[in-house]
Amino acid sequence: MSSDQLTRRGLLQGSAVLAAAAPTLSAAAPTPKTSGANAMMPVELTVNGREVHLQLDPRTSLLDALREHLHLTGTKKGCDHGQCGACTVIVEGRRINSCLTLAVMHDGEKVTTIEGLGTSDHLHAMQKAFIVHDGYQCGYCTPGQICSAVSVLEEIEAGIPSHVTADLDDVAISDAELRERMSGNICRCAAYPNIIAAMRDVAGEAKA
Amino acid sequence: MRPFTYERATDVAAAARAAGSVQGARFIAGGTNLLDLMKLQIETPTHLIDVNHLGLDRIERTDDGGLRIGALVRNTDLAADKAVRRDYAVLSRALLAGASGQLRNKATTGGNLLQRTRCPYFYDTRMPCNKRKAGSGCGAMQGMSRSLAILGVSDACIAQHPSDMAVAMRLLDAQVDTMSADGVARAIPIADFHLLPGDTPHKETALKAGEIITSVTLPKPIGGTHVYRKVRDRASYAFALVSVAAVFDKDGSARFAFGGIGAKPWRTPTADAAAKQGAKAVAEAALSGARTTHHNDFKKLLVERTLTSLYRQREARA
Numbered sequence: 365m366s367s368d369q370l371t372r373r374g375l376l377q378g379s380a381v382l383a384a385a386a387p388t389l390s391a392a393a394p395t396p397k398t399s400g401a402n403a404m405m406p407v408e409l410t411v412n413g414r415e416v417h418l419q420l421d422p423r424t425s426l427l428d429a430l431r432e433h434l435h436l437t438g439t440k441k442g443c444d445h446g447q448c449g450a451c452t453v454i455v456e457g458r459r460i461n462s463c464l465t466l467a468v469m470h471d472g473e474k475v476t477t478i479e480g481l482g483t484s485d486h487l488h489a490m491q492k493a494f495i496v497h498d499g500y501q502c503g504y505c506t507p508g509q510i511c512s513a514v515s516v517l518e519e520i521e522a523g524i525p526s527h528v529t530a531d532l533d534d535v536a537i538s539d540a541e542l543r544e545r546m547s548g549n550i551c552r553c554a555a556y557p558n559i560i561a562a563m564r565d566v567a568g569e570a571k572a
Numbered sequence: 573m574r575p576f577t578y579e580r581a582t583d584v585a586a587a588a589r590a591a592g593s594v595q596g597a598r599f600i601a602g603g604t605n606l607l608d609l610m611k612l613q614i615e616t617p618t619h620l621i622d623v624n625h626l627g628l629d630r631i632e633r634t635d636d637g638g639l640r641i642g643a644l645v646r647n648t649d650l651a652a653d654k655a656v657r658r659d660y661a662v663l664s665r666a667l668l669a670g671a672s673g674q675l676r677n678k679a680t681t682g683g684n685l686l687q688r689t690r691c692p693y694f695y696d697t698r699m700p701c702n703k704r705k706a707g708s709g710c711g712a713m714q715g716m717s718r719s720l721a722i723l724g725v726s727d728a729c730i731a732q733h734p735s736d737m738a739v740a741m742r743l744l745d746a747q748v749d750t751m752s753a754d755g756v757a758r759a760i761p762i763a764d765f766h767l768l769p770g771d772t773p774h775k776e777t778a779l780k781a782g783e784i785i786t787s788v789t790l791p792k793p794i795g796g797t798h799v800y801r802k803v804r805d806r807a808s809y810a811f812a813l814v815s816v817a818a819v820f821d822k823d824g825s826a827r828f829a830f831g832g833i834g835a836k837p838w839r840t841p842t843a844d845a846a847a848k849q850g851a852k853a854v855a856e857a858a859l860s861g862a863r864t865t866h867h868n869d870f871k872k873l874l875v876e877r878t879l880t881s882l883y884r885q886r887e888a889r890a
């Protein structure tokens with residue numbers, strides 16, 4: 365790669381730019397789930413309730429598998445390095461950064477993206493609340509914010525403490541808790557207060 | 573990212589054997605550090621061994637009342653574990669102070685211990701870095717070193733160890749359990765696990781080629797009041813400039829470990845011995861031998877102030 369590799373554009377194009385030089389490799393892999401150098405690997409996922417079968421270069425991140433191969437472009441690529449949260453999806457019930465994991469590592473698993481949470485006709489409660497409370501401006505970070513927000517309420521419900529939880533055994537919703545737990549989702553438009561309002565709204569609804 | 577082959581390991585011994593015999597092989601756990609570095613071609617493995625399906629994701633009591641934490645236990649699960657919350661709260665606190673919810677859901681106990689430095693020159697492949705490329709020089713020494721270490725540093729490297737979790741593990745005298753490529757198990761005290769840079773900053777841990785971490789074991793609970801205080805540039809989702817892990821006893825004795833300031837998670841017996849004399853004395857003892865740059869000299873005062881704040885918090889509670 366040339367010296368522009370640390371620019372954002374360089375990073376975004378990274379995987380497309382790379383030439384595929386095959387490493388020589390002694391065959392020592394004992395298990396069946398093995399790829400040859402450069403070989404495509406079969407990956408089976410259940411995405412938003414639908415089973416999909418892909419043949420992927422093992423380098424493919426889960427994010428690129430969703431966007432480039434399954435054309436589920438709701439999930440966004442911001443930094444591609446775990447620093448912004450735009451790529452947040454829910455895998456096996458937990459939110460993760462889809463840019464920092466390989467699709468092959470999730471063979472056989474269930475993935476929920478923003479497209480799976482709700483549709484235009486049947487919005488998820490969190491999607492509705494984001495609209496009502498103006499939880500976005502440009503909307504780029506929003507799919508990640510919503511996937512994260514849905515998971516955050518579940519994590520609180522499950523009693524998982526956070527950095528601002530005073531008593532590790534007593535986890536409850538507060539603005540401070542929501543802000544801390546949402547810190548992995550950056551919003552360049554700074555819609556933060558409205559996102560918290562949307563989350564409180566949904567949390568209230570769920571309790572009632 | 574350079575091309576690589578991938579296998580999903582199903583057996584610990586076989587994974588270690590494969591890692592020891594395939595040139596350029598690496599384990600991948602959460603992938604949150606390794607893939608980041610592979611995208612930048614700072615790490616260039618030719619074969620990845622996925623250790624997520626080895627059954628190393630359990631937390632169990634040991635026979636002598638301690639806790640054995642599987643290497644694949646996620647940071648979220650470890651922080652939320654009932655026994656950890658009750659008996660090793662400083663570990664919960666340290667974990668929760670690190671990274672983001674998404675990252676903690678993926679990051680593992682073993683991977684966290686082995687995460688690499690956040691030195692900006694280590695990350696910038698256009699710059700010299702002895703850690704990234706042995707003998708190439710150190711870009712940080714005369715550069716932007718604000719975030720870097722002041723203890724345990726050498727002429728070759730002043731990188732900080734970035735982990736929060738490892739600081740709590742160091743405080744609790746954890747041991748790292750491993751299996752080597754030839755199937756031999758051993759336990760490494762956490763104090764000996766991370767290496768100081770010396771002349772060989774590219775050698776970071778006591779692990780041998782192919783050796784896999786199977787678990788981290790904590791000795792039986794030590795009681796006391798557990799605290800972890802992290803100071804950083806923003807209130808969340810940022811690495812430590814300075815962090816202090818401490819356990820205070822009722823009689824005023826205490827133990828301390830420090831993050832953000834050491835080439836490895838930092839602990840010194842003289843700091844513990846100074847506990848009853850207060851924050852200033854502890855800071856002085858901990859910082860003995862500190863070597864600062866113009867940019868990171870502030871960390872000395874920050875250590876003292878962080879300790880002062882911990883002591884005050886403790887007084888307010890008592």
Ligand SMILES: Cc1cc2nc3c(=O)[nH]c(=O)nc-3n(C[C@H](O)[C@H](O)[C@H](O)COP(=O)(O)OP(=O)(O)OC[C@H]3O[C@@H](n4cnc5c(N)ncnc54)[C@H](O)[C@@H]3O)c2cc1C
Nearest residue numbers: 446601602603604605606670671680682683684735736785
């Ligand atoms: C944006 C961002 C912010 C972050 N902020 C913080 C922070 O504030 N505090 C903090 O402490 N951390 C922080 N982190 C780092 C994070 O904690 C680490 O990336 C994570 O803990 C690594 O764990 P992993 O399982 O994903 O490791 P991986 O990336 O899978 O592996 C890391 C290394 O460990 C090796 N390895 C993994 N498992 C084993 C095993 N069982 N045996 C032998 N070798 C193994 C791998 O080969 C690799 O070399 C941050 C990361 C990001 C991306």
Ligand code: SF4
Nearest residue numbers: 691701702710729730
């Ligand atoms: S401080 Fe260490 S990691 Fe940073 S540039 Fe120097 S040698 Fe590399």
Ligand code: FES
Nearest residue numbers: 442443444449463
């Ligand atoms: S794109 Fe994944 S965290 Fe930024």
Ligand code: FES
Nearest residue numbers: 501503551552553
């Ligand atoms: S709405 Fe624009 S980045 Fe968040």
